[in-house]
Amino acid sequence: MTAAMVEAGERAGVRREARAFWSLFRRDMLKFVRERGRIVSSLLQPILFLGIFGLGLKDVLGGTGPFQELDYIQYIFPGVIGINVLGISMSTGVTIVTDREFGFLREVLVAPISRLSIAAGKVAAGVGTALLQASILLLLAPLLGLTPSLSQLVLLFAAIALLAVATSALGVLIASRIRSVESFQYVFQFMLFPLFFLSGAFFVLDRVPGWIAVIAKLNPLTYAIDLFRHILYSDIELSEASEELLLVNSAAQDVIIIVVISVVLLAASVISFSRTE
Amino acid sequence: MSAVPIIQVDSLARRFGEFEAVRGVSFDVEEGEIFGFLGPNGAGKSTTINMLVTMLRPTSGEARVAGFSVTEDQTRVRESIGIVFQEATLDESLTGWENLRFHADVYDIPMATFNERADAVLKTVELDEWRKTLVRNYSGGMKRRLEIARGLLHYPKVLFLDEPTLGLDPQSRIALWDYIREIQARERITVFLTTHYMGEAEYCNRIAVIDHGEIVALDTPAMLKAGLGGDVVTLVTKDNFRASVELEAMALEPRIEDGVIRFEAPDGASTVARVFREVTPEIVSVDLRKPSLEDVFISLTGREIRADEASAADRMKSQMRAGMLGPGGRRM
Numbered sequence: 232m233t234a235a236m237v238e239a240g241e242r243a244g245v246r247r248e249a250r251a252f253w254s255l256f257r258r259d260m261l262k263f264v265r266e267r268g269r270i271v272s273s274l275l276q277p278i279l280f281l282g283i284f285g286l287g288l289k290d291v292l293g294g295t296g297p298f299q300e301l302d303y304i305q306y307i308f309p310g311v312i313g314i315n316v317l318g319i320s321m322s323t324g325v326t327i328v329t330d331r332e333f334g335f336l337r338e339v340l341v342a343p344i345s346r347l348s349i350a351a352g353k354v355a356a357g358v359g360t361a362l363l364q365a366s367i368l369l370l371l372a373p374l375l376g377l378t379p380s381l382s383q384l385v386l387l388f389a390a391i392a393l394l395a396v397a398t399s400a401l402g403v404l405i406a407s408r409i410r411s412v413e414s415f416q417y418v419f420q421f422m423l424f425p426l427f428f429l430s431g432a433f434f435v436l437d438r439v440p441g442w443i444a445v446i447a448k449l450n451p452l453t454y455a456i457d458l459f460r461h462i463l464y465s466d467i468e469l470s471e472a473s474e475e476l477l478l479v480n481s482a483a484q485d486v487i488i489i490v491v492i493s494v495v496l497l498a499a500s501v502i503s504f505s506r507t508e
Numbered sequence: 509m510s511a512v513p514i515i516q517v518d519s520l521a522r523r524f525g526e527f528e529a530v531r532g533v534s535f536d537v538e539e540g541e542i543f544g545f546l547g548p549n550g551a552g553k554s555t556t557i558n559m560l561v562t563m564l565r566p567t568s569g570e571a572r573v574a575g576f577s578v579t580e581d582q583t584r585v586r587e588s589i590g591i592v593f594q595e596a597t598l599d600e601s602l603t604g605w606e607n608l609r610f611h612a613d614v615y616d617i618p619m620a621t622f623n624e625r626a627d628a629v630l631k632t633v634e635l636d637e638w639r640k641t642l643v644r645n646y647s648g649g650m651k652r653r654l655e656i657a658r659g660l661l662h663y664p665k666v667l668f669l670d671e672p673t674l675g676l677d678p679q680s681r682i683a684l685w686d687y688i689r690e691i692q693a694r695e696r697i698t699v700f701l702t703t704h705y706m707g708e709a710e711y712c713n714r715i716a717v718i719d720h721g722e723i724v725a726l727d728t729p730a731m732l733k734a735g736l737g738g739d740v741v742t743l744v745t746k747d748n749f750r751a752s753v754e755l756e757a758m759a760l761e762p763r764i765e766d767g768v769i770r771f772e773a774p775d776g777a778s779t780v781a782r783v784f785r786e787v788t789p790e791i792v793s794v795d796l797r798k799p800s801l802e803d804v805f806i807s808l809t810g811r812e813i814r815a816d817e818a819s820a821a822d823r824m825k826s827q828m829r830a831g832m833l834g835p836g837g838r839r840m
Binding site for chain 1: 561562563583584586587591593595596597598599600601602606609610611613614615616658
């Protein structure tokens with residue numbers, strides 16, 4: 232083969248990988264949009280959280296919650312977004328497991344494309360569905376007295392996408408090792424609740440025992456929710472004491488930590504997925 | 509036919525733990541052939557096909573498909589082949605057309621070419637009117653036809669069919685075979701298939717009979733049958749044991765199975781006449797016929813392929829929607 236032929240072959244290879252990536256992404260998006268039941272039911276959970284915690288527990292917690300400047304429901308809203316992103320994008324893993332159970336994964340695995348493109352396409356689909364879902368959820372923001380500006384929204388979507396990369400990669404990682412939907416859901420549920428409640432989504436993690444603080448520090452959701460708060464509260468005047476309690480890290484710290492977690496999970500998911508026969 | 513075989517298999521073996529599913533098989537498939545792998549469930553058919561299509565790594569040995577090594581040049585092999593697996597591999601929540609579109613994307617078929625080919629291939633398998641219907645609403649036969657259409661979409665050099673008609677009713681099976689033969693003749697592609705239906709093996713140019721992970725015979729259906737040594741005679745008498753002793757005295761090789769005496773004879777008609785003269789127990793019934801592949805299989809392996817039992821096991825298997833490895837790992 233001449234050098235020109237090799238080069239042409241490589242170009243064709245890159246184009247094919249890009250096309251495969253895109254088709255996997257498109258397929259999942261198409262299915263997500265088609266399954267309206269799934270969209271509605273996955274919106275019920277955050278609404279339930281906002282209703283039960285935000286309105287129901289509001290008075291138990293003393294009217295305004297821990298902060299004078301914020302309503303309790305405003306306090307938990309960034310956390311509810313984070314939890315929703317976690318649930319939605321991790322269910323990307325479920326699509327891999329069901330594809331395996333229904334055989335379609337074989338069609339994908341036997342195609343002349345790399346495992347990297349497959350895993351990347353799946354993660355991209357997780358990010359896409361998470362963004363779609365979050366944009367629906369954000370329609371509720373004005374009802375809660377939060378009116379993010381366009382620039383706030385852009386930043387928020389970027390932050391959501393960042394978290395979704397980490398959680399989708401986690402979903403792909405788990406799915407590459409698990410054969411049945413039942414066991415995936417078991418593992419999923421097992422991980423979900425600690426991630427939920429030890430993320431600072433519902434209460435401030437300043438007076439928790441040390442071991443809980445350690446788990447919270449390892450939880451990517453902690454940093455994502457902190458970042459969401461930085462963005463959503465940027466137009467609210469906060470007292471110094473509140474700010475210290477409410478915003479644990481700087482926004483830059485949050486971004487760096489989530490990026491590192493994302494890269495690690497992404498690499499692990501691609502490697503693990505490549506090894507499945 | 510080209511000089512170089514399109515599939516070259518050399519001492520290919522695969523074990524799952526202690527169990528040797530395929531024990532070093534070697535064979536060649538010529539370009540343009542319909543080549544059949546015939547054997548009972550658990551014989552190693554699917555394991556072999558999974559190795560040839562790069563979905564399973566051989567424990568030892570080597571195979572080349574379309575000139576490329578299945579262990580070293582997997583992407584090139586995958587480009588050159590189309591596959592219809594034993595289990596369904598369609599996305600049921602997409603339409604027939606969308607399933608084809610996805611396939612075109614991952615095989616990088618240019619869109620203009622895709623539209624043209626998808627039209628043609630859907631017409632061939634008579635699914636043209638169903639292209640916009642979700643696959644979950646298709647019948648079993650329609651799904652199978654769509655899988656074959658999809659396997660052909662990228663003009664593979666070799667089409668692999670793993671039990672292509674499994675679970676289909678007889679009518680759909682006949683129709684499906686018409687498609688396979690029509691496409692094979694028109695496109696001049698090589699077809700490699702596995703089956704445990706004797707009738708389907710008759711359509712093949714050549715057959716490899718596989719049992720316990722080994723090839724026990726490989727030839728054209730006609731030659732395999734001729735190799736049996738003439739006609740097949742089955743006989744029921746009032747005393748089968750005594751009759752078979754007497755048949756042995758006549759230099760025949762009778763076997764008693766399920767209350768029936770069976771033997772092969774070069775000239776069946778005159779042998780039967782002799783049997784009537786010389787066998788003393790009363791003869792209840794007699795049957796004389798040309799050998800079938802079923803008879804070949806029995807004489808090679810000493811047992812029947814047991815189509816009924818096999819299909820019940822297969823139904824169970826497809827309901828289980830077996831995982832990635834398919835049935836190779838266990839014997840049913």
